[in-house]
Amino acid sequence: MSLLDRNGVKAEIWSREAGATPRIVPFAELAEALSGNQPVGVEIANTVRLPELEPHFDRLALIAIIFPSFSDGRGFSIAKSLRNAGYRGTLRAVGPLIADQFAYALACGFDEVELPPDVASRQPVEIWLAAARAFRATYQTSHQTGGQSILEQRRAARGIQR
Amino acid sequence: MYRYDEFDEAFVRERVAQFAWQVKRRLDGSLTDDEFKPLRLKNGVYLQLHAYMLRIAIPYGTLSSRQLRQLALIGEKYDRGYGHFTTRQNLQFNWPKLRDIPEILGLLADVEMHAIQTSGNCIRNVTADQFAGVAADEIEDPRPVAELIRQWSTLHPEFDYLPRKFKIAVTGAPQDRAAIAAHDIGIGVVKNDAGAVGYRILVGGGLGRTPMIGKVVRDFLPKADLLAYLEAILRVYNLEGRRDNKYKARVKILVHEIGIDEFRARVEAEFAKLDGPTINADPEEVARIAAYFAPPAYEKLPPVSRAYEAMKAANPAFAAWAEINTFPHRQPGYAAVTISLKGIGEAPGDATSDQMCAVADLADQYSFSEIRVTHAQNLVLPNVKQADLFALWQKLGAAGIAEANVGLITDIISCPGLDYCALATARSIPIAQDLAKRFADLDQQRNIGPLNIKISGCINACGHHHVGHIGILGLEKRGAESYQITLGGDATENAAIGEIIGPGITAEEVPDAIERLVSVYLAERQAGETFIEAVRRLGLAPFKAAFTKEAADVAA
Amino acid sequence: MSAQKKTPLPAILLANALLDGDVVFRTASGWSRDPREALVAEDEATANRLLDEARAAFARNEVVDADLVDITRDEAGVPVPNHFRERFKVKGPSHRPDLGKQAEFGVR
Ligand code: HEM
Numbered sequence: 001m002s003l004l005d006r007n008g009v010k011a012e013i014w015s016r017e018a019g020a021t022p023r024i025v026p027f028a029e030l031a032e033a034l035s036g037n038q039p040v041g042v043e044i045a046n047t048v049r050l051p052e053l054e055p056h057f058d059r060l061a062l063i064a065i066i067f068p069s070f071s072d073g074r075g076f077s078i079a080k081s082l083r084n085a086g087y088r089g090t091l092r093a094v095g096p097l098i099a100d101q102f103a104y105a106l107a108c109g110f111d112e113v114e115l116p117p118d119v120a121s122r123q124p125v126e127i128w129l130a131a132a133r134a135f136r137a138t139y140q141t142s143h144q145t146g147g148q149s150i151l152e153q154r155r156a157a158r159g160i161q162r
Numbered sequence: 163m164y165r166y167d168e169f170d171e172a173f174v175r176e177r178v179a180q181f182a183w184q185v186k187r188r189l190d191g192s193l194t195d196d197e198f199k200p201l202r203l204k205n206g207v208y209l210q211l212h213a214y215m216l217r218i219a220i221p222y223g224t225l226s227s228r229q230l231r232q233l234a235l236i237g238e239k240y241d242r243g244y245g246h247f248t249t250r251q252n253l254q255f256n257w258p259k260l261r262d263i264p265e266i267l268g269l270l271a272d273v274e275m276h277a278i279q280t281s282g283n284c285i286r287n288v289t290a291d292q293f294a295g296v297a298a299d300e301i302e303d304p305r306p307v308a309e310l311i312r313q314w315s316t317l318h319p320e321f322d323y324l325p326r327k328f329k330i331a332v333t334g335a336p337q338d339r340a341a342i343a344a345h346d347i348g349i350g351v352v353k354n355d356a357g358a359v360g361y362r363i364l365v366g367g368g369l370g371r372t373p374m375i376g377k378v379v380r381d382f383l384p385k386a387d388l389l390a391y392l393e394a395i396l397r398v399y400n401l402e403g404r405r406d407n408k409y410k411a412r413v414k415i416l417v418h419e420i421g422i423d424e425f426r427a428r429v430e431a432e433f434a435k436l437d438g439p440t441i442n443a444d445p446e447e448v449a450r451i452a453a454y455f456a457p458p459a460y461e462k463l464p465p466v467s468r469a470y471e472a473m474k475a476a477n478p479a480f481a482a483w484a485e486i487n488t489f490p491h492r493q494p495g496y497a498a499v500t501i502s503l504k505g506i507g508e509a510p511g512d513a514t515s516d517q518m519c520a521v522a523d524l525a526d527q528y529s530f531s532e533i534r535v536t537h538a539q540n541l542v543l544p545n546v547k548q549a550d551l552f553a554l555w556q557k558l559g560a561a562g563i564a565e566a567n568v569g570l571i572t573d574i575i576s577c578p579g580l581d582y583c584a585l586a587t588a589r590s591i592p593i594a595q596d597l598a599k600r601f602a603d604l605d606q607q608r609n610i611g612p613l614n615i616k617i618s619g620c621i622n623a624c625g626h627h628h629v630g631h632i633g634i635l636g637l638e639k640r641g642a643e644s645y646q647i648t649l650g651g652d653a654t655e656n657a658a659i660g661e662i663i664g665p666g667i668t669a670e671e672v673p674d675a676i677e678r679l680v681s682v683y684l685a686e687r688q689a690g691e692t693f694i695e696a697v698r699r700l701g702l703a704p705f706k707a708a709f710t711k712e713a714a715d716v717a718a
Numbered sequence: 719m720s721a722q723k724k725t726p727l728p729a730i731l732l733a734n735a736l737l738d739g740d741v742v743f744r745t746a747s748g749w750s751r752d753p754r755e756a757l758v759a760e761d762e763a764t765a766n767r768l769l770d771e772a773r774a775a776f777a778r779n780e781v782v783d784a785d786l787v788d789i790t791r792d793e794a795g796v797p798v799p800n801h802f803r804e805r806f807k808v809k810g811p812s813h814r815p816d817l818g819k820q821a822e823f824g825v826r
Pocket residue numbers: 208210215247248249250254326327329344345346367368369370371412576577578582583584585622623624625626
């Protein structure tokens with residue numbers, strides 16, 4: 001395992017090799033890649049900001065955001081900003097995240113996580129799936145993965161009582 | 163008080179299970195020590211000099227007697243029979259074992275408590291005015307909004323790996339008893355010209371090695387927009403805050419480097435884009451929380467109790483305590499009582515399990531079972547009938563916690579310093595103990611009047627020394643402990659950072675040096691002028707002269 | 719576990735036990751909570767051996783924050799750290815003589 005999503009291990013269909021399709025290109029090569037007509041994936045450092053990507057949303061099938069370390073949480077805000085701005089393609093977190101961050105990544109709008117081999121071998125996929133389920137419900141209505149926030153569930157409960 | 167519903171309850175239970183599992187994974191090697199560390203910190207677990215330390219959140223400083231009894235029990239069973247109340251309305255245990263902590267967290271969950279986000283680079287325990295809901299000068303009770311923020315900030319998926327810690331404080335009164343200007347975000351309840359209640363938002367305050375006073379980012383924010391506005395601030399900070407240098411990572415540095423106007427522009431631009439209704443709590447949720455903070459069933463009483471007045475007249479020691487340790491209550495015939503945890507010669511903020519139980523019993527008997535924790539490391543019984551004060555005072559005396567010194571020179575704030583803390587450069591508790599002994603005489607203390615001494619054992623400033631009227635910072639100089647004295651700091655609505663008044667001195671020299679500073683004040687003060695007012699009027703020069711003279715005397 | 723900075727000798731090796739948090743000292747045969755039992759490294763080779771053992775113990779999840787600490791022996795031959803910080807670490811809180819190793823083992 002080194003790529004996983006909310007259902008578990010996922011087959012890699014993208015490549016970073018030059019000439020491959022579909023290909024994840026470094027941000028520096030984005031303009032060039034956009035000039036072709038293949039689906040484009042781009043990998044960005046966590047210093048790249050929304051305005052640099054927003055004009056190309058409909059051409060970007062995948063945006064991979066690099067986490068240089070698990071303690072650098074910028075990627076979470078970048079993902080959320082992209083989703084807030086209407087990005088609907090695939091969002092991938094790349095780097096040494098830990099399983100306990102899986103639920104956060106999903107809640108911020110990531111679809112998948114690509115791990116370096118040493119992290120993947122220490123933290124097998126079962127741990128990631130269990131970690132994603134550690135909490136049945138959380139408080140933030142704006143950061144959900146399909147379920148209802150605690151505030152929404154309270155509201156629903158009030159509706160029934162009324 | 164807020165009570166957990168089924169969701170809150172399930173949530174803290176799941177958090178306990180999660181931590182137990184994290185410890186297990188640390189031991190089986192699936193988490194490295196580097197990976198485990200932030201996880202334990204986000205559950206309040208530090209490794210100190212002698213042992214682990216567990217920091218328990220007392221959200222906005224409100225405790226029930228049942229909760230306090232549970233803390234006493236934990237102290238008795240898993241620690242050494244005492245705990246330390248901190249400047250951030252937390253309680254620290256100094257000797258727990260990591261193997262016991264999941265169990266301790268379970269005991270906390272039993273009484274609707276936790277240690278979530280009491281450390282680590284995330285949004286910390288939200289603090290508030292200890293007199294919330296009872297202060298006569300209050301525009302609105304800050305506790306409901308503090309509880310709302312507690313829930314919103316708990317395990318926030320986007321803001322749990324910030325560049326650095328992030329502290330939020332709320333006050334509902336113009337007189338700031340929550341030191342909001344020393345926080346990353348300070349929220350003050352205000353009324354605008356139209357009479358509407360909203361929030362003034364400060365950002366970028368903080369102490370540590372670069373102390374800064376918070377700046378206004380929004381003068382008036384409609385109440386309903388609060389969470390969305392906080393989200394905008396946190397997103398700007400999470401994206402743009404520095405991560406290259408731990409000492410420059412707080413939001414105060416970002417605000418300082420780009421300027422408050424640029425920071426505001428970015429926050430407002432982000433805020434304008436947000437879909438408020440998906441972030442803010444709906445009005446019914448706000449009302450649900452607020453209902454928990456409805457006033458207790460007060461009796462209708464005359465504003466002044468005759469029995470109370472008679473007791474004061476008959477017993478000067480009681481009268482002194484009552485005058486110094488009580489605070490005006492909005493309900494006629496009641497008082498808010500501060501219980502000093504600054505017994506002369508005791509470690510500031512420490513309370514034994516027996517004392518915690520005694521306070522819990524007294525809260526049941528006299529204060530609707532409620533207790534508050536203050537940022538000055540004292541406890542409060544918020545709702546005591548004046549007529550009960552004498553009996554309360556006698557019982558406090560029996561428990562050894564009837565010191566009459568709130569706000570006076572021996573009501574010293576002190577961090578744990580080198581007696582516990584792995585980051586310390588010098589001790590702070592013994593300095594506080596020596597100073598309290600030097601100024602123990604109550605008549606002298608009352609003559610000196612309000613004076614805050616605040617002591618930190620290193621530049622991290624957990625003891626708030628920057629904002630002490632007199633601040634004492636413990637450093638290491640040539641292999642020995644050395645103390646740097648600052649003057650003129652203020653933690654209230656007149657927030658100011660103290661200035662260094664001379665070279666570092668030894669621990670033994672501290673009491674004399676402080677006495678010298680106090681003498682300048684006593685000699686120079688005008689009628690009714692407090693220490694800090696005199697410092698502002700006179701400037702530092704006369705104090706520096708007295709301080710340096712002493713340093714020279716010692717050298718000679 | 720910083721081997722970069724050179725610790726003057728003689729030195730002892732102390733750490734915190736991972737599960738208990740307590741300060742522990744490397745002895746000739748393992749770990750002890752009693753500072754009087756600490757093995758004193760008088761030479762480079764012994765100091766390096768202590769560090770290797772600490773690294774191995776860290777890897778086995780027994781201890782964390784291991785460090786060599788330079789000491790002087792007191793009259794009774796008990797190792798006393800030269801820096802005041804480590805002296806507190808070995809003794810316990812200075813204002814609470816009833817707590818820590820000063821109470822348990824009588825170290826001064
Ligand atoms: C005992 C272990 C403790 C450790 C290791 C510790 C660590 C730290 C550190 C590293 C900072 C500086 C953060 C920065 O500048 O970014 C800090 C600040 C602070 N700590 Fe502590 N602390 C401890 C105990 C306490 C206690 C007991 C209190 C309350 C009495 C406290 C309250 C604070 C406050 C109020 C600040 C300043 C807030 C600010 O910088 O804005 N801490 N602490």
